[in-house]
Amino acid sequence: MAERELNFGEALNEAMRQEMQRDPKVVIMGEDVAGGADVDHLEGDDAWGGVLGVTKGLVKEFGRSRVIDTPISESGFIGAAVGAAATGLRPIAEMMFVGFMGVCFDQLLNQGAKLRYMFGGKAKVPLVIRTICGGGYRAAAQHSQVLHSLFTHIPGLKTVVPSTPYDAKGLLISAIRDDDLVIFFEDITFGGIKGVVPEEDYTIPFGKADIKRAGEDVTIVAIGKMVHHSLTAATELEKQGKSAEVLDPRTLSPFDEETVLESVEKTGRLVIADESHPRCNVATDIAAMVADKGFDYLNAPIKMVSAPHTPVPFSPPLEDHYLPNPQKISEAALGLF
């Protein structure tokens, strides 16, 4: 039997459907997650199913008490999701674009991330916040950010950045079952990505990197969309006679240091591709870790490929210049030989 393929959004949708079937405490909330609330002629069906349609069809199966459209009140509904999680529900909140986290930041930074610790372990916050991230959609500065570095910095949050439909489903199921607040980043350009996804439910553990392509000469640690760019770069490097290993951490907090160090020990060279701005990002964090714990493995300086320290520009030639791409990654790798 041919293995079934799903696109990225379908894999996420299936993860949520299966978890909602398994556990009645799982609810979805956010702006237009169903859409068309209280519109009689829809007869309870959704209008949108999320801005990219990822939650499409769920309201029909689970009803509006479990797929809850919220007003455009990010502080209000993210805080409500935190409070609901602390009192027994397992909400999946959808923050339409990660840039909107700016609106509700207190509820994440000072409430959700800290309740368990401040309360001496008596509270838990089993909440997943799914959010669209990334450039390349010509969506300009407020709708194109990645920001996973910002959230990785905050204790009490876990950060997940899947790059394939298979990983997306398994990591989202793990996130829903996790008792901590998880920020789940979904790249806006992943709509067209297809991949084999098993029909049954399965989990992918947090803190386990995945080697997306094995290689011998250089390690490329790549986050989210950069995994695909790095695989393209690896093909180019192959033509140049260099064998690249592409390593996808999949979760940034927790982070799998061991697999990165093992890979660098083997290859002796490290490129890190991160769409973040260049200062204090996940790439600099990984570079510091390898410099500290794997210095003796290195045959060349660590190279980082990141976006520049500017807001994301709108005009296509500017945004194309801004974004890391396969060429920038392969050039960085070749510079190490």
Add this chain to the structure above:
Amino acid sequence: MDIPKDKLLWIYERMQLIRVFETRVSTEFGKGKIPGFVHLYAGEEAVAVGICAHLTDADYMTSTHRGHGHCVAKGVDVRGMMAELFGKATGICKGKGGSMHIADMDKGMLGANGIVGGGPPLACGSGLTAKTNGTDQVTICFFGDGASEQGTLHESLNLAAIWKLPIIFVAENNGYAESTPAHYHCSVENIADRAAAYNMPGVTIDGNDLFAVYESAHEAVARARAGQGPSLLECKTYRHFGHFEGDAQTYKIAEENEKYRTELDPIKRFKDAVLPRGLISEDELAAIDQRVNAAIDEAVTFAEDSPFPEVQETFTDVYVNY
């Protein structure tokens, strides 16, 4: 409305327990025994107690930086509270929260909060849980006059109204947001007038009159339990101490301060109401006073004698792999 005798005794004991707790915290803070900041609730006891008189442990509460009184009214153990303020391992949050984050999930107390306006969205969450689970649990959302100017409160009032959540929003208007008077920072004289904008009942009452608070809360709690949605209750009150311990309170009007500490004091007014009518006797009050004083003495001794947490405790109750 008539309050049963055992409830009247409970009310007096809780108000007195808050007063003696806070007065003692002021003393111990002055001695340098309590690290950090403390914001004392003394003077506002009738609000927390008049409202919590209608609750059970299953009901929820979100609180503020001035949260000790809310905890005591909700039944949180004063020994664990005092030890928490002292930063001790036996504290209710293992010494990891302190005054501004004191919490007790077993009592539905979802935390004091160091962020002004941090609590109302969380209250919508516990309200949503109760509604989703089909229970009759209510959530009390305490906030001050300062928080009434935060966007989070307005978002939460709207959310609670459209989802008909079982929440009683309680504005504790003590006249000052830190050092800034309400007549300056607030566009309306009565915060409860804003309830109209969110299509919910709003009443403004004398928050130092225990009986007025009790009666209004009775109605709002019943409405919430019956699934009829949220209410906004504004209790006008006054804090005896400063915004924080160490505040010179130069913004207060001396005569006003004195009046609230004497004739308008909520505990004095409670006594003046119950004693002449023979509802409670002097002896009964004295017995409660004795019990309360002993409980607070014991709480302080317990806190002083308790060990500080082991440094390894820094790394528990949060995910760490770095």
